[in-house]
Amino acid sequence: MTSPIIVRTVAEMREHVRAWKAAGQRVAVVPTMGALHEGHLSLVRLAQQHAERVIATVFVNPKQFAPHEDFDAYPRGEAADAEKLALVGCDLLFAPNATEMYAPGFSTLVSVSGVSEPLEGAARPQFFGGVATVVAKLFIQSQADVAVFGEKDYQQLQVVRRMARDLDIPVEIIGAPTARAEDGLALSSRNAYLSAEERAAAVALPTAMKAAAAAVAQGARIDEAERSAVEALKAAGFGQVDYVEVREASDLSRLGPGPIGDATGRILVAAWLGKTRLIDNMAVG
Ligand code: AMP
Numbered sequence: 001m002t003s004p005i006i007v008r009t010v011a012e013m014r015e016h017v018r019a020w021k022a023a024g025q026r027v028a029v030v031p032t033m034g035a036l037h038e039g040h041l042s043l044v045r046l047a048q049q050h051a052e053r054v055i056a057t058v059f060v061n062p063k064q065f066a067p068h069e070d071f072d073a074y075p076r077g078e079a080a081d082a083e084k085l086a087l088v089g090c091d092l093l094f095a096p097n098a099t100e101m102y103a104p105g106f107s108t109l110v111s112v113s114g115v116s117e118p119l120e121g122a123a124r125p126q127f128f129g130g131v132a133t134v135v136a137k138l139f140i141q142s143q144a145d146v147a148v149f150g151e152k153d154y155q156q157l158q159v160v161r162r163m164a165r166d167l168d169i170p171v172e173i174i175g176a177p178t179a180r181a182e183d184g185l186a187l188s189s190r191n192a193y194l195s196a197e198e199r200a201a202a203v204a205l206p207t208a209m210k211a212a213a214a215a216v217a218q219g220a221r222i223d224e225a226e227r228s229a230v231e232a233l234k235a236a237g238f239g240q241v242d243y244v245e246v247r248e249a250s251d252l253s254r255l256g257p258g259p260i261g262d263a264t265g266r267i268l269v270a271a272w273l274g275k276t277r278l279i280d281n282m283a284v285g
Contacts, residue, residue: 003086004093025052029144034058035075035189039179047148057094064130123242152178154281193276204236217285222256242270
């Protein structure tokens with residue numbers, strides 16, 4: 001077990017990348033906000049299948065949080081993160097501070113229209129501008145050949161694909177399947193916020209989502225399947241349901257309200273359990 005090299009500056013990271021590339025090695029980057037769990041580690045393992053060297057980045061990005069959101073409360077623990085990365089043989093941990101990422105006077109926002117606008121974009125207007133800005137910076141900073149993102153944040157994956165394509169950033173983007181707990185709940189750093197009672201109730205989210213996806217795949221009306229899922233979430237104790245929507249899988253345009261027909265669908269859900277906002281998604285059919 002080798003610990004990852006920990007670097008805090010772009011200059012240091014680039015020195016390592018330069019040496020690796022000079023040796024003919026491909027480099028992958030796995031951007032994260034830390035509080036690493038098995039889902040993040042599965043991304044590192046997938047990255048290792050596509051590159052000889054893997055960089056994990058840990059940066060709780062202030063630009064993607066609105067003032068009322070959980071930036072301060074977001075779980076942090078670099079020592080535990082570094083240990084987990086060592087277990088999977090990650091080569092380098094890039095853990096910059098906020099000033100390294102956003103020097104005084106920083107004035108640029110990477111704004112992706114279209115695919116970033118519905119769903120998470122509607123519920124969290126600041127979010128994708130912050131994500132696209134930090135991810136564009138991480139791509140340029142790391143000069144990675146490959147980047148791995150989780151399907152857990154499906155809309156984010158589509159936004160990042162669009163951004164990299166639009167800006168001609170030479171990075172191959174790979175989506176990784178969602179890692180789940182045994183009962184089906186998607187692993188998430190935010191699951192740490194749930195009380196024992198809430199954690200038990202949270203299983204209703206993947207259960208309702210799967211039922212709706214199966215119903216739509218079997219020809220049910222999309223609006224009815226979405227409504228049933230919202231009712232199931234409320235019955236299980238969820239509070240506000242931000243959305244349950246079946247959308248076109250690549251551009252996230254609207255589908256329905258009737259049966260899905262030949263379209264390729266993705267169901268996406270965001271709902272509150274107490275003070276915790278959970279999101280999930282899966283393919284339809
Ligand atoms: P986060 O640190 O939670 O912002 O996520 C960093 C990366 O890990 C993103 O690409 C996420 O989509 C991915 N990720 C988070 N949770 C999971 C999971 N349960 N399964 C797979 N990937 C995940």
